[in-house]
Amino acid sequence: MIADDKNAVAARASLVQYLSRRRLRKTPERFAILDCVMEMTRHFVADDLYNRMEDKGYHVSRTTVYNTIELLVSAGLLRRHNFGRTTAHYEMVSGLGxxxxxxxxxxxxxxxxxxxxxxxxxxxxxxxxxxxxxxxxxxxxxxxxxxxxxxxxxxxxxxxxxxx
Ligand SMILES: [Zn+2]
Ligand SMILES: [Zn+2]
Missing domain, CATH: 3.30.1490.190 (Ferric-uptake regulator, C-terminal dimerisarion domain)
Structure with missing residues (x-):
């Protein structure tokens, strides 16, 4: 996904709004993870996202990745699927059509x-x-x-x- 497309801008704006409302810090890691999420093809597991961040040379802890995913789910940006298995899969809500x-x-x-x-x-x-x-x-x-x-x-x- 192109970083400056409409969905990406809207997603970043919703995250800003969500963090402000909850008085949470707008750390660069959270936005870097969101950008990475938007590059994922449809469904992914938390480790896919962690590995993708590593591949991009952006080092964040596994815990930060996991916590940010949960935050994005709460913010209504990510959707969690269980698909009858124990490992959760995620996908962006926007861009789903x-x-x-x-x-x-x-x-x-x-x-x-x-x-x-x-x-x-x-x-x-x-x-x-x-x-x-x-x-x-x-x-x-x-x-x-x-x-x-x-x-x-x-x-x-x-x-x-x-x-x-
Ligand atoms: Zn799907
Ligand atoms: Zn099969």
Missing amino acids: SNHHHLVCTVCGKIKEVKDAQLASLLDKRTFPAFHPEWYDLCVYGVCSTCMRKTRRARQTSRTVHEE
């Missing part, structure tokens, strides 16, 4: 994003009594084609061995 759905492979953990206009419009129109929905997170769990091929191959091999 309309709500997208996640296809999660239960074997390798790969996450694919899909857009389904029909499903999205159905969910957007849903109303709930005494509740104002803001966003939703839809995950479809299953097996990706790569893992499916691997299991099929493994099954074939074991059958061949058996027949011999």
